[in-house]
Each structure stands twice: as structure tokens, then as C-alpha cells.
Amino acid sequence: MTRNAADLEIVAALLRGEHAAFTSLVRAYQPACLRLAQAWVRDRATAAEVVQQAWLSALESLAMFEGRSSLRTWLFGIVINRARSHIRARKRTIPLSALIAEEAIEGPTVEPDRFFHDGPWAGHWSSWPAPFPSPDSPLEHERLRALLEQAIGALPPLQQEVLVLCDVEGLSGEEACNILGISGTHQRVLLHRARGKARTFLEQRLVDKAQP
Amino acid sequence: MSDKSLDRCEEVVELVNEYLGHALSAAERAAFEAHLATCPPCSAYLAQMKTVLRLAGSLGQAAPQADVEQQLMALFQHWRDEKSR
Numbered sequence: 001m002t003r004n005a006a007d008l009e010i011v012a013a014l015l016r017g018e019h020a021a022f023t024s025l026v027r028a029y030q031p032a033c034l035r036l037a038q039a040w041v042r043d044r045a046t047a048a049e050v051v052q053q054a055w056l057s058a059l060e061s062l063a064m065f066e067g068r069s070s071l072r073t074w075l076f077g078i079v080i081n082r083a084r085s086h087i088r089a090r091k092r093t094i095p096l097s098a099l100i101a102e103e104a105i106e107g108p109t110v111e112p113d114r115f116f117h118d119g120p121w122a123g124h125w126s127s128w129p130a131p132f133p134s135p136d137s138p139l140e141h142e143r144l145r146a147l148l149e150q151a152i153g154a155l156p157p158l159q160q161e162v163l164v165l166c167d168v169e170g171l172s173g174e175e176a177c178n179i180l181g182i183s184g185t186h187q188r189v190l191l192h193r194a195r196g197k198a199r200t201f202l203e204q205r206l207v208d209k210a211q212p
Numbered sequence: 213m214s215d216k217s218l219d220r221c222e223e224v225v226e227l228v229n230e231y232l233g234h235a236l237s238a239a240e241r242a243a244f245e246a247h248l249a250t251c252p253p254c255s256a257y258l259a260q261m262k263t264v265l266r267l268a269g270s271l272g273q274a275a276p277q278a279d280v281e282q283q284l285m286a287l288f289q290h291w292r293d294e295k296s297r
Contacts, residue, residue, distance in 0.1 A: 030276035123220030
């Protein structure tokens with residue numbers, strides 16, 4: 001069954017009031033919905049309320065779902081709109097274009113002082129990146145996951161959402177663009193910067209910089 | 213990027229995401245991999261980035277908390293009851 005046909009079947013089951021269909025959706029997408037809401041609404045309890053409102057909005061507009069996007073994309077879009085509206089109602093409105101201008105700035109991914117600036121080794125590492133601990137052991141995996149959660153939480157909203165959509169949830173760049181209402185160029189820059197900052201965050205907490 | 217050799221590490225690190233996303237041309241990819249073959253710190257940088265992506269992918273496998281799931285099921289029941297009125 002194609003994803004589109006599977007989505008339409010889930011929608012039909014929800015409209016028939018089948019609990020199992022809703023349970024499977026909640027289990028699949030609630031953690032991602034909470035992450036996406038927290039990009040804008042930092043307080044976890046408030047973000048959870050925003051997500052709950054988004055689920056209700058989704059249920060109430062379910063009959064209008066036509067399958068032009070995937071159910072997941074549609075749901076994530078509702079969550080993000082709800083979270084942005086929540087912030088707009090409480091703060092000065094910041095247009096999306098201003099946020100893009102602020103967050104999608106081209107610039108070096110690695111701090112320039114990590115490279116030699118002149119001499120025969122100009123442009124080469126002066127302070128080498130050391131390997132991260134392997135996430136293969138369950139204990140180390142949990143520690144690294146917790147650090148990455150912190151790193152994601154420290155990103156500005158659009159970078160956070162692009163990273164969650166593309167790297168945590170595995171959506172394509174095009175799907176992320178459709179949900180966030182941004183161009184492909186901006187999506188690539190935001191993801192590039194978000195990954196770079198996440199790496200730097202982990203490196204600063206995990207390793208001493210090795211010298212060549 | 214032009215199709216030439218990649219010497220400077222500070223240029224290589226800017227291409228890591230495109231490399232991982234298979235967005236480099238064949239010539240760019242060859243130059244990138246040739247640099248990596250002789251540059252341990254850039255290889256270490258790439259490995260760090262791969263770890264970040266692997267960990268990020270594992271975050272998506274989390275399950276919702278049981279109490280949250282119960283609240284949402286109550287929400288669904290309420291919606292269902294309202295709809296059938």
C-alpha cells in the first residue's frame with residue numbers, strides 16, 4: 001500500500017472513531033510534535049498544551065484532509081502553526097523573513113581559530129577535532145543522546161525545526177520546506193548551521209581539542 | 213566549487229553536509245575523498261558529524277509518555293462523542 005493510501009485509510013478509521021488508529025498516530029508522532037512545538041514554546045508543559053490543541057485541530061479538520069501531503073507533514077504543519085500562533089499572541093510578532101535573515105546567515109561552520117591563518121599550513125587545522133566516544137554501548141548512547149537533546153534545545157527556532165524534521169524525523173528537504181514555508185536554499189543553510197552548532201556543542205562537552 | 217583539488221581543511225568542512233547528502237558532483241566527491249584520505253583531522257570531523265546524525269536519527273524512536281498518551285486518548289474520546297451528537 002502506498003503511503004498516501006495508508007494515510008487515507010487511517011483518516012477513514014479516525015472518522016469512524018476507531019481508537020486504535022488514533023493510538024498508532026499518537027505513538028508515531030507525539031514525540032516529534034512536542035519537539036517541534038518546543039522550538040517556539042520552550043516551557044515543556046506549555047508546549048504539551050499547544051500540541052494537545054494541535055491534535056484537536058487536526059481531528060476537527062480531518063474531514064478536509066485530501067492526501068495532497070502526507071498525514072505526518074499535515075500534522076507537523078498544524079503543530080508548528082499552533083506553536084507560532086501561541087508565541088505571536090504573547091510577544092511582538094517576528095515575521096518569518098526576519099527570522100530567516102537572522103538564522104540562515106552564511107558563515108563558517110567551524111570557529112576560524114581552529115585553523116592556521118597564514119604560513120604553509122594556512123587553512124589547515126591548528127586544533128584537531130578528536131573522535132567522539134562511540135555510541136555503541138547503551139550507557140554512552142544515552143549520555144550522547146541527552147547531550148544532543150540539549151544541543152537541539154539550544155538552537156534558534158527555525159534551525160531547530162529543520163534539524164528535527166530532517167535529521168530526527170527523516171523528512172526530505174522538500175517536505176521540510178513545505179511545512180515551514182521556506183525555500184530550498186534557506187532549508188539547506190539552516191540545516192547546515194544547525195548540524196554545525198550541534199557538533200560544536202557536543203565537542204565542547206565531550207573532548208579536549210587534540211593538537212597536531 | 214570548481215572541479216579542482218581540495219587542499220584547505222576549512223573549505224572541506226563546509227562541504228561535509230553536501231557530501232553526506234550525496235549532493236556533490238562526481239568530481240567534487242572525488243576531490244573531497246582524496247583530501248580525506250590524507251587528512252586525519254578532516255576524517256575525524258566527518259566521523260563526528262556522522263555520530264551527530266546517527267544520534268539524531270535515534271531520537272525519533274522515542275515513545276510518548278504513558279500519561280500523555282492517556283490524555284490524548286481522552287481528547288479523542290471527547291471529540292468522538294461531540295461528533296456523534
